Amino acid sequence: MNNQEFSVDVAQQAEQSRLNNLCQFRIDVERQGFSNVVPVFNSLDEVREVRSTLLTQADILINKADDQAQDSSALRQYRQALRDVTKQNIALGEAFNPFPALPSV
Numbered sequence: 001m002n003n004q005e006f007s008v009d010v011a012q013q014a015e016q017s018r019l020n021n022l023c024q025f026r027i028d029v030e031r032q033g034f035s036n037v038v039p040v041f042n043s044l045d046e047v048r049e050v051r052s053t054l055l056t057q058a059d060i061l062i063n064k065a066d067d068q069a070q071d072s073s074a075l076r077q078y079r080q081a082l083r084d085v086t087k088q089n090i091a092l093g094e095a096f097n098p099f100p101a102l103p104s105v
Helices: 003-032 044-067 073-083
Strands: none
Touching: 003 044, 044 073
16 A cells, blocks of 8 residues: 555545544434534534534424423523524534533423
């Protein structure tokens, strides 16, 4: 194996590892609303995909709270913080979780 083949192999392994972490992050978020995995996003589209899932979950939680006449203000603030995620300076290509924590209700 020459140096060029080795560097391609290392780059492919690094990208596979990044994608595995991102997938685990998304699975955790969808199942439990948070993740201990710190993902590496390479594009704002990847951030938006995860945010979309979180916004859908937030909407459901807000509707449930409203239906039960519970205070949904913390959830509404959380939803707004999710909307504002792409306005912040996201360190693409670095391990970083740009999403706020889901408030306890």
